[in-house]
Amino acid sequence: MVHTGDGKGKSTAAFGVALRAWNQGWDVGVFQFVKSAKWRIGEQTVLERxxxxxxxxxxGGPVSWHKMGAGWSWSRKEGSTDDHAADAAEGWAEVKRAIAEERHDLYVLDEFTYPMEWGWVDVDDVVTTLRERPGRQYVVVTGRRAHPALVEAADLVTEMTKVKHQMDRGQKGQRGIEW
Amino acid sequence: MVHTGDGKGKSTAAFGVALRAWNQGWDVGVFQFVKSAKWRIGEQTVLERxxxxxxxxxxGGPVSWHKMGAGWSWSRKEGSTDDHAADAAEGWAEVKRAIAEERHDLYVLDEFTYPMEWGWVDVDDVVTTLRERPGRQYVVVTGRRAHPALVEAADLVTEMTKVKHQMDRGQKGQRGIEW
Structure with missing residues (x-):
């Protein structure tokens, strides 16, 4: 599944999918690919809870949450690097290992379109890995400007389009609602 | 907030907003406006949990979930009516009372665009009530074909557009992912 487009709700909808999966007893792995001041604290707190x-x-099912920048949880110490490209490549390598081992039922690759766009991970490798994933594993990728090859490979692609946003009128994002 | 369009993720994203709100300690009220064979069981189970x-x-915060068809929880006995129009009008009347009393911090009016479209509730009444709601209350409305007056009144409107769907290739929806 791919949630793309310039509108709100791409990650939020993926998070909703993860919660339904949890409710089915599925093993959920979230991989947060972009280092940001606005961590998805709410999502992380609820899902980890x-x-x-x-x-x-x-x-429900087990949940694991891995995020870039705090050190991917399986490898790096916090603050050990500022090399986002290497972090992203390492994150993707771990996702590949997890997929090969069928470690999770659902993978949320949050904002994974960006490392793909920026050349931090190899698009062909991603698409081939996802296409040929073994067993019954589901993957949701979020982020703007999803690569055409990813869109082509996906079963379900939804584009979230901004029709109107209060930010356009000069208001700031609202805690609890937007982040 | 309005989540509209023909794509997936409208309700799922609203559900994600509700979970963030819960995590902030907000009082969340969900009002499910369409009677359907596919109840949002996963969402309901998780949010009520x-x-x-x-x-x-x-x-987190308190959660209440009201759904049409099972009898709105505050009034009708289950199966006491098959009059969906009356149910929807009654549901909206209760939402109005709740808003006037500032009962919740966040209202999810799930699939509320349809009773608006079908004339079961008065569009002007809805828009006026939402525009003039007292205090700091947030409302998310989901559903296709949001009425222009609702879009005009909203602070944030996102359209979910179907780019591609496996259903188009003859596959059925998948339990845990799509419903």
Whole structure:
């Protein structure tokens, strides 16, 4: 699945998919590919809390959240690098390993279109890996300007288009709603 | 906020907004306006579970979920009516009361564009009520073909456009992902 376009809701909708997956008892892995001041704190908090709930009570499924910049959780120490390109390539390499091992049922590759656009990961490698993924694994990729080859390979592509935004009228984003 | 268009993700993104709001400790009210065989079971289960978590531990905020057809929770017995138009009007009347009393911080009016389109609720009444809502209350309306007056009144409008869908190639929707 690909959620692309310039509008809001690409990641939020992917997050919603992840929560439905959790509710089905699926193993959910989130990989956050862009280092940003606006971490998806709300999404992360809720999804990790649901992962804990799974551990405590058996409800839903397990959740793991990996983010760039805080060090991918399986490898780097926090702040050990500022090389985003290397971080992204390393993140993708880990996703590849996870897919090969069928580690998760659902992968959310959040803002993964950007490292693809910027040449930090190889587009052909991504598309081939996703096309040929073994078993029954689902992948959601979010971000603007999804590469045509990714769109071609995807089963479901939704474009979120901004029709109108209060920011255009000079208002700032609202805590709890926009971030 | 309005999430409209023919693509996927309108309700899912609204659900994501609700979860962020929950995480901020906000009071979330979901009003599901269309009676459907495909209830948003996953969303409802997760969000109500989070509401329980709030009651148990104080985490997040309270959640209430009201749906048409099962009888709006505050009034009708299940199966007491098949009059969808009356149900929708009653649902909207309750939302109006809630807004007047500032009962919730966030309202999700799921698939509310349809009763507006079908004349089951008065568009001017809706727009006026939403425009003049007291305090700091947020409202998300989802559904296709949002009425122009609603779009005009909204601060943020996102259109979800279907670029490509596996259903077009004859595959069926997938449990856990699409519903």
């Amino acid at each position: 649901l992962g804990e709930l799974h551990e405590e009570t058996g409800e | 989070l509401g329980e978590l709030h009651e148990e531990t104080g985490e």
